[in-house]
Every structure is written in structure tokens, then in C-alpha cells.
Amino acid sequence: MQSEQRKKQIQAILSEREFVSLEALAREIGASPSTIRRDLIDLENTGLLQRTHGGARTVARETQDEFAFRNRLQRFEKEKAAIGQAAATLVETQQCVICDTGTTVYEAARRLESKMPQILTNSLPVANLYASSAGVELIVSGGVLYPRLGALVGPVAEKFFGQFNANLAIMGGDGVTADGIYNSHTLLIDIQRKMMDAAERVIFCLDSGKVGRRSVSRLCDLDRVDLLITDRKASPEILDSLRQRGLEVETV
């Protein structure tokens, strides 16, 4: 059997188990340990696995699923998509839009291509959306990458949003009550405030699971928000209480 074929087989085996011993590989593939070892060296050099004593293991990150957040997209998937769609229609051609991190904002961002917008973002997933599209001008804030979210955080990101002015900010969060908007990621809060300061109009996109909920950190009062978009499953009582506080609410 040829080297290419063997390497493919090794990768297939490693995609199922996390670790394989050299001995097991040699047995399963039917080649000598020396040969397998050489294959492993090659595969390690191309970054496809990690060699260990006695075998090999998968390299830590899964190159397939870019972001852990992709998985979270499952919950309220349809609702998030509808909210995103509604937010995207509020953007006019060639406007400058700030896009926050989070799945719902991501759903909005991916529907903006036809508007030829200028997008300011600290979200790596959003940046990747338009990485090979010439129609959208995408400006990425700098910052330290916060792995779980794919968000750029820290002083560099914060300063970035202090420099610009935008027509619109499409924001996300983890909860909203009559007391204000909440977010569980404390690192993001200061950046989100700067985003809101920089935008003429602030829109929050929160699925119904977040309406009426609080989270660790309070981001802002409701009067800092121009529009909340959520879905029809949200409790009407709570939405009423928000409207009474002067917040414009749209349900989709």
C-alpha cells in the first residue's frame, strides 16, 4: 500500500478515536511500525495530528467547526434567523453598521451583503463572512481573541470603537428586563458601550429566551436602546412592561 493511502487511513482512524497507539495502527493498517512512524512524522509536520509516546492523538482544535458558538446557534435557530432578517432590513444602502458578537447579530450580519454596507465589528465570525467579498467594506477592530466567542476584546478593541461614528449598531446580549440590558460576558461590556456611543441608532437583537431574564452584568438602561427586536414567543406582559418604559419593541 502507498504512503498517501496509509496517511488517509490514519487520519480516518484518528477522526473516530482521540488517540491511537502505534502498535494498533500498524496492526490495523498492515504496515511495519517503522513505516507508520514515518507517516506520523509527516502528518505531524503538516499539522494534522500530534505525535505522542506510543502513538498519536488528534490535534486539540477541530479545524472543521470554526467556532464553538456555531453549536449554540442551534437553540432558537429559526427565531434568531428571523430576528436577524428583520434587523438587516433596517439597514439602508451604503450605511455604516456596527456589528456586535453573538449568534443573533451574526444572523443579521450575513444578510447585509446586498446593502453594500461598511461594517465595523469585533466578531471574527462576522469578519469571515465577508472575507472574500468585495462588495462589503469590512473594518475589524483589533483586540485579543476571546476563543469561546470569536470576539476581539481588550483595550485595543475598546479604543477602536471610540474612533468611529456609525449609522447603526446591531447589538446582542443575554437578557433584558425593565431594568435594562444584561450580558454574561463581562469582557464585552465596555466594548459594547463604546459601540452604542458610536452609533446614531442602537438596535438590540434578543431571542425570546432572553426576554425577562437577567445575567451577571448589566450593560445599560433601556433608554440607551432605540429598538429591540425579538420573536413572538416572548411573554407579552414583559414586552408591555418594556414598552411602558418607552422602549420600541418589534416582534417577528
Add this chain to the structure above:
Amino acid sequence: MQSEQRKKQIQAILSEREFVSLEALAREIGASPSTIRRDLIDLENTGLLQRTHGGARTVARETQDEFAFRNRLQRFEKEKAAIGQAAATLVETQQCVICDTGTTVYEAARRLESKMPQILTNSLPVANLYASSAGVELIVSGGVLYPRLGALVGPVAEKFFGQFNANLAIMGGDGVTADGIYNSHTLLIDIQRKMMDAAERVIFCLDSGKVGRRSVSRLCDLDRVDLLITDRKASPEILDSLRQRGLEVETV
């Protein structure tokens, strides 16, 4: 049987399996190994498959190519990987490394995980590498996304690299002669200079196709470079002329 007919058959076979041995092809098609081999050479030259020892494989592997730049990775693929590997070994644990844009630098960057480095970069592909890896601290420069390269450019990116100090800069380019390093992407030049200023040690990774070549813009003199890593196919005469100018050159 005609050559065109055989080639069509080879492609049909390869569209089903990912790899075929020469022997199997010769048997299935009913031609001598010599003939099949010549067909494979032709098909490889037109980029329709990749020849290997003992057979051929489809070229369309790595379905995850998020970026157009991935396609360019085909040329000098092995050389770039080897150069990247060599550059990665120069990084010590927990060092701070600046990673430029470009495929060769990308190959180096993806081999840094075990070094637990702090990476500063304006390359979106590099950022994505460690988007869900906690072991690497990744700091992304801000900037306007230049779609074709996945690079962040402009004053934000330039200023970013002016703020930091790093142990090492792993750089790419489009050409090197005794007159200096060249790059065809003018937008990147100013940023690259800032990267080099910020690093204690500057390493350029250029495959042999770029040795002895010039390009539109001159990036810097050779004395700004601490080490050039290239592959063995590079012309020895030109490498000698570079060494005579005091440049340290490593071939892999």
C-alpha cells in the same frame, strides 16, 4: 485506445476514490504502467490531479478552504510547509510572535500551538487557526479587510503594530534579490515595516520561486532581515550573493 479517452477514464476513477494506485489504473484501463504514468504527468500539469508515489490522488482535498488564498497554496505546497516548519522551530515557548500574511507564514503559524505563544497578526486566516484554542493568546490588529488576502490593512493596522514589541516576526513577501525584499501588495508594505520595527528578530519565509525575483514594491534592505528561510530548489548562485551581503540563509 486514445490518450484522451484514457485520461477521461482516470479522472472518472479519481472522482469516486480519493486515491488510486498506478497498478490499479493500469489494470482497470488496460494499458501499460508507462503509458498511465505519462497520462498522469499530463493531468498533473494541467492541475487536474496530484501525483504521488505509487499512484495519484484528487487535488480537491481540504474542502475547508475558507479563503481564496488557499488555492495559491498549491504551488510549492511541500516547500512552503517545510519552510513553515523550520520557522516554527525557531519560536521558543511563550514567546511573542508577529505573523505576517501569506501562505508560507500561515504554514508556520499553524505549527505554533505547542509553543503556547502570544501571536500578533493582521491575517484573518491565522486568527481563525486559533479561534477556539485556549493555549494560544492571539491578538488581532484592527484594520480594513483586504478580501483577496484576508489581511487587515490601513492606518488602524499600521498603528497597531507600532504599539507592541515582539520577540520574533515571521514575514512573507514576493521576491528577494541582493537589493532587498520585495512585495507586490503595496497596501501591506507600511504595515510590514512596522512589524519589522516591533520585532527583535526578523525572519522571512520565501519559497524558491521567489528567490532572485523582484516585484512591484521594495519592502526593505537585506540588512533589516535576520534570517531568510527558503527551500533547496533555490538557485545556489543567488543564495551566495545574498550571503555575501551578510544575510543568513537557511534552506530546507
Add this chain to the structure above:
DNA sequence: ATATTTTCTGAAAAGTTTTGAAATAAACCT
């Protein structure tokens, strides 16, 4: 239609790369 040139094919010789085994060195475990 026939002769001549050109291209293509398959086989053999010469040169590389790859492989598995043995010897040596390093790493791991208790």
C-alpha cells in the same frame, strides 16, 4: 495509395524513494 515523418506505446536499464529490520539511543514507569 504509398512513403516518410511524427507521435505514441511498452519494455528494459538506471536512478530514487520507500520500506522493514536491526542496532542504538532516549523516554517512561515503578
Add this chain to the structure above:
DNA sequence: AGGTTTATTTCAAAACTTTTCAGAAAATAT
């Protein structure tokens, strides 16, 4: 520390490629 397991190095055999060449097939010219 001592014993065991795993890696690295080394080397000859095997497998594969490239080169070369003569004959067959195809194309072109006469």
C-alpha cells in the same frame, strides 16, 4: 536507579520513477 517500552538511526532490499530506446500507430506529405 533499573528495567521496560518507545524513538531514532542506519542499512540493505524492495518498490517505484525516470530515462532511454525500438517498434507500432497515426499523421502528413508525395
